[in-house]
Amino acid sequence: MKCVIGGTHLRVFGRAVHAMARVSDEFCFDPIDKGLALRSVNSSRSAYAYVFFSSMFFQHYCCTAAPQPCQKERQLSLACKLIIKSVLPIFRCVNMLERHVEKCNIYTNAKDHHITFQLLCRNGIVKTHNLAFQECDPLQAVFAKHLCPNVLRAHSRLLADIMVHFPTSQEEVTLSVTPTRVCFKSYTEENTDFPKTMVTEIQLNPDEFDFFQVGVDSEVTFCLRELRGLLAFSEATSVSVSIHFDTPGKPVAFSIEDVVLEASFILATLSDSRSEMASQEPACFSQMQESSKTCTDKSIDKDGGAEAAASKKPRWNRQAQNTVSGAPASPLAKQVRSVPTVSYRDTAGTGGTAATKADDRAVLEAESPYHKFHSLFFGAVSFKEDATSHTFHSLATASDTEEDFGKTQSSQVL
Amino acid sequence: MRFRAKIVDLACLNHFSRVINTIAKLAKTCTLRLTVNKLYFILSDRVANGGVSMWCELCQGNFFDEFQMEGVAADHNEIYLELMPENLSRALKTAQNAKAVKIKLTNKHSPCLKVAVELPSLSSSSRIVTHDIPVRVIPRRLWNDFREPVVPDFDVSIYLPVLKTMKSIVERMKNLSNYIVIEANLSGEMNLKIETDVVSVTTHFKDLGNPPWASEDGCQSSAQGRDLQSMAEVRIDIKKLQQLLVGQQVNPTKALCTGLVP
Numbered sequence: 001m002k003c004v005i006g007g008t009h010l011r012v013f014g015r016a017v018h019a020m021a022r023v024s025d026e027f028c029f030d031p032i033d034k035g036l037a038l039r040s041v042n043s044s045r046s047a048y049a050y051v052f053f054s055s056m057f058f059q060h061y062c063c064t065a066a067p068q069p070c071q072k073e074r075q076l077s078l079a080c081k082l083i084i085k086s087v088l089p090i091f092r093c094v095n096m097l098e099r100h101v102e103k104c105n106i107y108t109n110a111k112d113h114h115i116t117f118q119l120l121c122r123n124g125i126v127k128t129h130n131l132a133f134q135e136c137d138p139l140q141a142v143f144a145k146h147l148c149p150n151v152l153r154a155h156s157r158l159l160a161d162i163m164v165h166f167p168t169s170q171e172e173v174t175l176s177v178t179p180t181r182v183c184f185k186s187y188t189e190e191n192t193d194f195p196k197t198m199v200t201e202i203q204l205n206p207d208e209f210d211f212f213q214v215g216v217d218s219e220v221t222f223c224l225r226e227l228r229g230l231l232a233f234s235e236a237t238s239v240s241v242s243i244h245f246d247t248p249g250k251p252v253a254f255s256i257e258d259v260v261l262e263a264s265f266i267l268a269t270l271s272d273s274r275s276e277m278a279s280q281e282p283a284c285f286s287q288m289q290e291s292s293k294t295c296t297d298k299s300i301d302k303d304g305g306a307e308a309a310a311s312k313k314p315r316w317n318r319q320a321q322n323t324v325s326g327a328p329a330s331p332l333a334k335q336v337r338s339v340p341t342v343s344y345r346d347t348a349g350t351g352g353t354a355a356t357k358a359d360d361r362a363v364l365e366a367e368s369p370y371h372k373f374h375s376l377f378f379g380a381v382s383f384k385e386d387a388t389s390h391t392f393h394s395l396a397t398a399s400d401t402e403e404d405f406g407k408t409q410s411s412q413v414l
Numbered sequence: 415m416r417f418r419a420k421i422v423d424l425a426c427l428n429h430f431s432r433v434i435n436t437i438a439k440l441a442k443t444c445t446l447r448l449t450v451n452k453l454y455f456i457l458s459d460r461v462a463n464g465g466v467s468m469w470c471e472l473c474q475g476n477f478f479d480e481f482q483m484e485g486v487a488a489d490h491n492e493i494y495l496e497l498m499p500e501n502l503s504r505a506l507k508t509a510q511n512a513k514a515v516k517i518k519l520t521n522k523h524s525p526c527l528k529v530a531v532e533l534p535s536l537s538s539s540s541r542i543v544t545h546d547i548p549v550r551v552i553p554r555r556l557w558n559d560f561r562e563p564v565v566p567d568f569d570v571s572i573y574l575p576v577l578k579t580m581k582s583i584v585e586r587m588k589n590l591s592n593y594i595v596i597e598a599n600l601s602g603e604m605n606l607k608i609e610t611d612v613v614s615v616t617t618h619f620k621d622l623g624n625p626p627w628a629s630e631d632g633c634q635s636s637a638q639g640r641d642l643q644s645m646a647e648v649r650i651d652i653k654k655l656q657q658l659l660v661g662q663q664v665n666p667t668k669a670l671c672t673g674l675v676p
Contacts, residue, residue, distance in 0.1 A: 164508055165508050165543050167504060195523075195524060195548050196548060197548070198501040198504070198505070198545055198546060198547050198548065199545070199546040200505075200543065200544070200545050200546075201543070201544045201545075201546075202541065202542070202543045202544075203541070203542045203543075203544075204535070204537075204541055205535070205537045205538065205539045205541075207537040207538065208535055208536065208537045208541070
């Protein structure tokens with residue numbers, strides 16, 4: 001993979017890296033045909049960040065590696081997993097980047113597992129950074145934005161103006177909407193009689209938004225800290241931010257879309273602890289069924305960029321993680337965590353190896369058919385006697401259906 | 415017990431915010447005393463072990479367009495609240511171009527000072543940002559702890575030099591020593607001294623002026639009849655002095671320093 005980023009776009013790229021840094025300690029550099037994707041998932045799998053730069057963003061972009069003598073055809077570049085701490089210093093002072101750096105070359109050497117960032121600065125100075133990477137199977141969250149009943153769109157400036165009222169230490173924020181009112185409120189887990197922390201609430205009129213659609217009155221609580229990265233990034237691009245969400249418990253997606261780039265941050269939301277587990281089971285199964293069909297449809301229509309269509313229902317409840325101490329929960333949690341390593345993306349010749357790289361437990365899941373795989377996610381939930389302890393579900397999952405395994409599916413990459 | 419107040423003027427809001435910011439830098443929690451005409455921010459740390467005590471008196475008419483207060487009882491028409499000034503400072507920080515700021519004492523689940531900021535927006539109705547600051551109501555039996563400190567008998571009283579200058583000097587001295595000696599006399603001269611094993615540094619100030627103090631009961635204070643040139647010196651913890659100077663965001667017309675030599 002080789003690409004060249006021109007001076008003016010460096011700031012945007014740097015902000016993207018900073019946004020990734022908010023989500024996790026590592027991120028995945030995923031070059032595909034149409035452009036470069038950056039992906040990151042946080043350790044508790046409750047936040048997924050995805051930024052895609054189309055080839056037009058770069059002065060030069062090429063994602064195929066030179067063919068090796070033993071191979072007959074050119075190989076697509078593999079995804080690289082990088083530690084954020086190594087990459088961040090390269091793009092540290094984003095505002096200075098534009099002024100001092102004329103170009104940035106990025107190229108990978110698949111043999112040595114090295115990626116090189118070369119900054120060509122003013123006055124003939126060249127800064128070269130060589131980093132080792134690990135091959136990785138990129139994780140992809142599957143989330144059906146078009147199925148969300150609530151959609152808000154606003155300029156990034158508006159969102160930044162709203163978030164500035166919350167202290168930087170504020171972890172979680174609740175967005176509550178009705179057709180006539182929008183409210184952002186700081187969320188605190190304290191429900192004692194004497195709260196110690198300040199609670200901030202911002203009420204807005206729906207006409208402040210460029211687009212406002214509320215299908216169902218809802219209150220979703222998500223992590224603000226992870227979102228701030230996207231907000232800073234979107235300010236650099238000055239593109240509108242769209243918010244897609246549904247009822248509590250279902251993820252919320254913050255996304256921006258431009259001619260040359262696309263970004264999505266999908267965050268898990270706190271589930272409504274009053275809602276019954278049982279009533280949610282059939283819903284999620286049917287959604288799985290229906291969207292696995294749309295998954296293949298959508299992937300044919302739209303290659304690169306967009307998310308797959310299967311909807312996800314991660315249940316994110318920190319309290320559950322604290323209270324669940326018994327044995328049954330932890331193996332499941334461990335299984336869930338290892339599952340993402342199973343998600344694979346078929347690249348020529350490497351599809352087979354992906355499964356063997358996975359964890360022992362995860363391999364079991366990989367062998368089972370797609371439906372069963374998901375039922376492992378949700379089936380375990382239905383077997384749980386304790387309805388109130390919500391197990392945590394990973395956002396990321398295998399993106400390809402069983403039927404497609406084995407085919408070259410570069411166009412299905414999402 | 416009721417309290418409602420409203421600020422509409424931006425300059426007043428700005429000034430009030432800066433006073434709050436100064437207080438927030440000095441103390442983590444402090445007491446807010448509300449009377450019919452005044453607000454007081456009081457901090458009374460244990461002065462015995464070198465603590466800082468603070469008394470700030472604000473005339474409500476200078477800041478608020480509306481101010482209504484009903485105290486705990488008819489004969490004790492005051493309210494004492496304990497709060498974290500940092501919260502109040504943060505609430506006012508983003509209100510710098512507000513149309514109005516309303517402060518109200520509420521007790522929905524627990525006592526709170528509710529600060530509602532009305533911000534201009536592009537749409538027809540304004541944006542409203544509400545901050546609920548948790549407070550604790552201080553019972554009447556503890557009110558005696560918060561009496562106004564009396565300016566003690568002193569030997570010398572002097573006007574301070576420009577606080578910014580003093581702050582930068584003290585900041586540099588802080589790196590060299592833990593204690594600073596302030597000495598001043600009644601001729602408007604003041605010295606800031608630090609002395610360690612390896613170095614001693616003194617900064618001299620002249621022509622500062624001494625405030626006139628009318629002795630209230632006619633009897634001579636120890637400052638009277640004092641030789642104008644002789645210096646009175648006190649030794650204080652330099653960190654505490656620096657904390658006081660760093661927090662100053664309000665530009666005072668006059669700052670006084672009075673010292674009593676034990």
